Amino acid sequence: MSAVLFDAAANVMPVVGADARSAGASEASSTGKPAAVAAGSIRFQAVEKIYVSSVGPVKALTDITIDVPAGSIFGIIGRSGAGKSSMLRTINRLERPTSGQVLVDGADISTFNEDQLVALRRRVGMIFQHFNLLSAKTVFANVALPLVVAGVPKQEVKERVAEVLKLVGLGGKENTYPSRLSGGQKQRVGIARALVSRPEILLCDEATSALDPETTLSILSLLKDINRRLGLTIVLITHEMSVIREICDHVLVLEAGRIAETGRVWEVFGNPRHEATRSLLKPLDRGLPEDLAGRLDSQWSGKPATALVEFTYTGVGGLQPDLGRLFAVLGDGTNIIQSNLDRIQGHVSGRLIVATAARSDLHHLIANPDLAHAARIIGYDATDV
Numbered sequence: 001m002s003a004v005l006f007d008a009a010a011n012v013m014p015v016v017g018a019d020a021r022s023a024g025a026s027e028a029s030s031t032g033k034p035a036a037v038a039a040g041s042i043r044f045q046a047v048e049k050i051y052v053s054s055v056g057p058v059k060a061l062t063d064i065t066i067d068v069p070a071g072s073i074f075g076i077i078g079r080s081g082a083g084k085s086s087m088l089r090t091i092n093r094l095e096r097p098t099s100g101q102v103l104v105d106g107a108d109i110s111t112f113n114e115d116q117l118v119a120l121r122r123r124v125g126m127i128f129q130h131f132n133l134l135s136a137k138t139v140f141a142n143v144a145l146p147l148v149v150a151g152v153p154k155q156e157v158k159e160r161v162a163e164v165l166k167l168v169g170l171g172g173k174e175n176t177y178p179s180r181l182s183g184g185q186k187q188r189v190g191i192a193r194a195l196v197s198r199p200e201i202l203l204c205d206e207a208t209s210a211l212d213p214e215t216t217l218s219i220l221s222l223l224k225d226i227n228r229r230l231g232l233t234i235v236l237i238t239h240e241m242s243v244i245r246e247i248c249d250h251v252l253v254l255e256a257g258r259i260a261e262t263g264r265v266w267e268v269f270g271n272p273r274h275e276a277t278r279s280l281l282k283p284l285d286r287g288l289p290e291d292l293a294g295r296l297d298s299q300w301s302g303k304p305a306t307a308l309v310e311f312t313y314t315g316v317g318g319l320q321p322d323l324g325r326l327f328a329v330l331g332d333g334t335n336i337i338q339s340n341l342d343r344i345q346g347h348v349s350g351r352l353i354v355a356t357a358a359r360s361d362l363h364h365l366i367a368n369p370d371l372a373h374a375a376r377i378i379g380y381d382a383t384d385v
């Protein structure tokens with residue numbers, strides 16, 4: 001319970017009437033921030049986090065060095081206990097790194113005094129898996145809270161709350177209590193409350209984990225819209241690759257507190273290098289239909305048979321599945337069996353499986369860099385001829 005109150009407090013820090021971006025910039029310059037650093041940028045520099053618990057020290061983060069570009073949607077994914085929350089919570093200093101630095105807009109936030117911390121939490125909003133709304137207060141009062149605490153004049157509070165409620169699609173719900181709202185609407189209130197302080201960074205702590213798939217999509221689309229319209233940096237943590245695929249520009253895969261891999265989403269999805277990434281991507285891969293997989297022989301007997309060939313595309317270099325070329329190489333009677341191709345950030349990646357006549361030169365035919373980034377014969381089906 002105390003953790004919930006503490007989290008909620010992160011969003012009710014005093015706020016001044018001026019735009020938080022310019023306020024953040026001027027405050028940061030007084031802390032020695034280089035002028036060239038964009039508002040909303042985050043840098044982790046050799047961050048390590050060790051918790052001291054009754055069972056001894058627990059190492060949650062090891063050697064985390066990464067830049068989060070200003071204005072991007074940056075996803076952190078990993079299995080349970082990988083260190084996602086620990087990493088997210090160092091950005092608004094709900095957690096302090098044991099060693100290393102977290103720089104927000106170029107300023108090392110570990111050096112911040114109380115006033116600077118208050119200003120930081122105004123610039124870094126946060127939303128939560130279980131929304132953390134005050135049930136005894138109306139939607140208006142929940143969203144207004146950070147401004148009321150900050151002593152913002154009543155009329156301005158009214159205007160700014162109306163503005164953010166409209167932005168999140170909750171205009172007209174001012175006097176409703178949270179118990180009367182759906183999960184998706186509650187999260188919209190949470191988002192409005194985070195945005196009312198006009199932050200430059202929004203932290204999302206498993207923001208859609210408690211929502212059904214349809215509501216999840218609507219909240220992700222709202223976050224994307226906010227990112228585009230307001231230009232704020234969004235850092236989200238999740239254990240679902242589908243969330244990353246839906247809205248993120250960049251992804252960082254954490255494994256046991258370390259960076260397993262990181263990059264643009266299309267790069268990581270198209271060519272996952274780490275076992276942890278491949279395992280997290282598994283739910284998005286349908287795999288070969290069971291009836292088909294059960295009929296396949298690994299070797300060709302030399303008798304008439306169908307060969308199943310898998311072509312893999314990583315999105316690199318603009319190489320895409322060109323069906324005309326594929327059929328020209330493999331010949332008539334070639335069929336598409338399955339595809340899990342996806343277009344992410346303008347790059348096509350995934351797998352295409354075709355059935356074609358087995359023949360002795362097939363290995364040679366498919367080893368053609370104009371066809372795909374990789375190709376292999378999955379097996380032979382002698383019953384399908």
Ligand SMILES: Nc1ncnc2c1ncn2[C@@H]1O[C@H](COP(=O)(O)OP(=O)(O)OP(=O)(O)O)[C@@H](O)[C@H]1O
Pocket residue numbers: 051052053058059060078079080081082083084085086087239
């Ligand atoms: N306050 C704490 N005291 C002691 N150990 C902690 C504390 N908070 C987290 N840990 C430990 O640090 C490690 C990383 O935890 P963290 O919550 O950051 O992971 P996570 O990836 O967010 O996990 P989950 O997806 O389950 O929320 C885990 O081993 C966890 O048990």
